[in-house]
Amino acid sequence: MSDTVFEPKILGFLCNWCSYRAADLAGIARIKYPANIRIIRVMCSGRVDPTFVLSAFAQGADGVMVAGCHPGECHYVDQNYKAMRRYAMLKQMLAQMGLEDNRLRLVWASAAEGQQLAEAIEKLVADVRELGPLNWPKSWEENGHRLEAIQNIAREHAEAMEVPQ
Amino acid sequence: MSKAKPKLALYWAASCGGCEIAVLAVNEKILDVAAAFDIVFWPVAVDAKVRDVEKMPDGSIDVCLFNGGIRTSEQEYMAQLLRRKSKALVAFGSCAHEGCIPGLANLNNREEIFNTVYKEGSATQPENPKNLRPLPETEVAEGTLHLPVFYDTLKTLNQTVAVDYYLPGCPPEAENILAAVTAIIEGKLPPPGSVIGKNTTVCDECPRKRNEKKIKKFHRTWEIIPDEETCLLEQGLLCCGIATRAGCGALCPAVNSPCIGCHGPNDGVLDFGARMMSALSSVIDSEDPEEINRIIQEGIPDPVGSFYRFSLAASQLRRKHRPANEKSATTK
Secondary structure (H helix, E strand, O other): OOOOOOOOOEEEEEEOOOHHHHHHHHHHOOOOOOOOEEEEEEOOHHHOOHHHHHHHHHOOOOEEEEEEOOOOOEOOEOHHHHHHHHHHHHHHHHHHOOOOHHHEEEEEOOOOOHHHHHHHHHHHHHHHHHHOOOOOOHHHHOOOOHHHHHHHHHHHHHHHHOOOO | OOOOOOEEEEEEOEOOOHHHHHHHOOOOHHHHHHHHOEEEEOOOOOOOOHHHHHHOOOOOEEEEEEEOEEEEHHHHHHHHHHHHHEEEEEEEHHHHHHOHHHHHHHHOOHHHHHHHHHHHOOOOHHHOOOOOOOOOEEEEOOEEEEOOOEEEEEEOHHHOOOOOEEEOOOOOOHHHHHHHHHHHHHOOOOOOOOEOOOOOEHHHHOOOEOOOOOEOOOEOOOOOOOOOOEOOOOOOEOOHHHOEEOOOOOHHHHOOOOOOOOOOEOOOOOOHHHHHHHHHHHHEOOOOHHHHHHHHHHHOOOHHHHHOOOOOOOOOOOOOOOOHHHHOOOOO
C-alpha cells in the first residue's frame, strides 16, 4: 500500500428543489465541504432508483449520499417518502451483501440548510475515510489461478490427445 | 458439401441438468430437431468427446445452446472452445443467462463453500475425517494430476465470452425452445445480443385482478393461503412478476404461488433486484421510518435471496463484498 492519504470517492444524488439548492447556498455563503463528493442533481430524491446507487458502488464509489427535502416538504408532495422506503430496502439488502452501514446515507436538507448539508457531507466523508476503500469491482476480479489452469487444459489435451494446435 | 444440415451443439456447465430435460420436454418434436440439425456435441445424449470439438474448424457449429454458469476453469475452457467453434452461441436458461441458483453461492467464497461441502456437510463429513480438499494440482508418482480450479465467484456466460442470444427461464419452456430453434432454422432471429422472448412482464400474462397496491405487511408463502383472484402482491406476497420477463404464461401465479423471477429481467431492466426494490418501495403503505423498517425486516428477512434468486451473478454487484485482506488469502 502507498503512503498517500485515502481520499474517498463519494457520489451524491441531490434533489433539485431542496438539497441541491442547499449545496448552492453553501457555495454562495462560502461554507466549505470536502471535494470528495461528486454531486448529481436529480429532480427528486424519489427519482433515485436503487439501480443508481448499486451502479455507483459497482463502479468504484466508496460511499453514496441521497439527499432530499424534509419529509412532508417534497416538491412532488410525497415522493421523498418513496426515497425513504427505497433507502430502508437498500440498506437491508446491502448489509446482506457485506456493505458497511456508514457507506450509504440518506440526508434531508432544505434549501436554507447549506450549513447542515455541508456538515452532513463532512461527516460522511470522515466516516468513509475511516472505513477505507471499498473497491467493489475487485471483489469478483480474482478467481484463483484460473488463466494458468485454462491454459493447462489446452496443453494437456494437446499432449494427451494429439489435437493439432 | 451443398445442403448439409446445420450443426447443433449443446453443453452444460454449472447447472442442475434441468435445461437438458427441458430440451427433451419438447417431446416428439425432438425428432424434428434431430431431423433438421446434425447434433455434433451433446454430452448428455450423444457420444462425442471434447477432442472431437477441438478438432472441428472454428465457426463450424451453427448453433450452440450453452446452459449453466461458469464456476470452474474447465467450464471456462469449454465456454471459450464452444465460442470459437460456434457461429451463434446461445445462453440457454437462467444459469447461463444470469447465474441462477448456483450464482446465489456468490454470497460466499470458495473457502466457505468447501467448508460446507467437505467439512460441515453431513453427507461427506463422516467419510472425510482428514478434512481433504480437492486441489488443482496433486503430485503422484506418475506426474502431476490436475483438477479444474474452483472459482470464488460464479460468472455468467456473457461475463466469460461473447454471447449472441439469450433464452430465459429456469428451465426455458418447451414451446419457447421450439420457437427459438424454429427461428434459427428459418433464419428469423432477432438482432444479436437480444433475449429471445417476449418484451413484457409476467403481470401482463397473469389473469388476476389488479387494484391499487398498498402493502402494510409482507407474508411468506407458507403463512397465508391467498385468495385465488386478486393480485398476489396486493395480498402481501412477494411476487416478482412486476420485474420478470413474460413468456411462461404466468405459470406460478396461476396456481396461487408468487412469481419468483426465473425468466429474469424484462428489457430495460438493468438490475432485477433494484427494480424489485424500487417497485416494492412504491407500494409499502407507510410514511413512518420505524414502521417502514419493521415492515421490511419482518416481511423480507432474506432480501438478496428474494430479489436476486436468479440474477445475483448478473447483478451490478455480482457477489457479496470481499474485503481486501480476505482476497490475498485465496489458495491456489
